[in-house]
Amino acid sequence: xxxxxxxxxxxxxxxxxxxxxxxxxxxEKDFELTPDSNxxxxxxxxxxxxxxxxxxxxxxxxCAAAHFExxxxxSGEFGIEAEELIKEIEEASK
Numbered sequence: 001x002x003x004x005x006x007x008x009x010x011x012x013x014x015x016x017x018x019x020x021x022x023x024x025x026x027x028e029k030d031f032e033l034t035p036d037s038n039x040x041x042x043x044x045x046x047x048x049x050x051x052x053x054x055x056x057x058x059x060x061x062x063c064a065a066a067h068f069e070x071x072x073x074x075s076g077e078f079g080i081e082a083e084e085l086i087k088e089i090e091e092a093s094k
Contacts, residue, residue: 033089035072035082042071048092055088056080 031037031045039060043049050061058078060066075082 033071033086035075035086036070037086039066039069039071039074042089046089046093049089052085052088052092056085 031041033042033046043053043061053060056078058074060069060074063069071085072082075085
């Protein structure tokens with residue numbers, strides 16, 4: 001994802017807290033569930049992903065590597081295709 005940019009006039013008069021909230025909202029808006037999606041970001045956006053991981057015996061949420069590993073990284077390790085994992089996460093999130 002490219003770095004988020006705010007124009008100077010967009011932040012004039014805003015507190016640092018409001019700027020951070022705006023940046024987080026912009027980042028979340030651009031999230032797309034793909035094999036390259038980060039594990040932690042996936043669970044933040046799709047909380048039902050935690051139950052899908054548990055169903056497949058994927059313990060990644062308790063692992064420090066979850067902050068930099070992707071769905072494709074863990075899918076191969078636990079014997080499920082990344083696309084199938086994504087499909088299950090999307091179904092569980094409905």
